[in-house]
Amino acid sequence: MTQPANPALQRTLMDVPVRVDVVLGEMRMSMEDLMALSPGEVLALEREITEDVEIYVSDRLMARGRLVVADGELGVTLSEIVDERRAA
Numbered sequence: 001m002t003q004p005a006n007p008a009l010q011r012t013l014m015d016v017p018v019r020v021d022v023v024l025g026e027m028r029m030s031m032e033d034l035m036a037l038s039p040g041e042v043l044a045l046e047r048e049i050t051e052d053v054e055i056y057v058s059d060r061l062m063a064r065g066r067l068v069v070a071d072g073e074l075g076v077t078l079s080e081i082v083d084e085r086r087a088a
Contacts, residue, residue, distance in 0.1 A: 022076055023054040024067070052079060060084065 025045025037043075052064040053076060061084060065076040 019058055021056040021059075022065075023056065 025047035027043055027045055029043075049067075053067060054061055055063040055065060055076065055078070061082050063078050063082055064080040065078040068075050068077050
């Protein structure tokens with residue numbers, strides 16, 4: 001990795017909170033069904049386990065990847081960086 005041109009700026013940016021969401025799948029259900037759920041119930045998502053998950057940064061689609069398990073921890077391996085400017 002190359003050294004940043006402005007280390008002070010990099011340190012400042014590293015303190016900025018960023019929300020990262022990994023979307024595993026979706027499902028629709030009524031509020032009644034949602035309220036009737038019990039702890040430990042399993043919900044079937046509308047996506048296959050082999051399909052890519054979507055990674056959003058601050059509500060913006062940034063990448064896609066695959067779920068992995070490493071040392072007992074769940075993670076994501078990036079397979080594609082999304083450039084929304086090209087898609088528009």
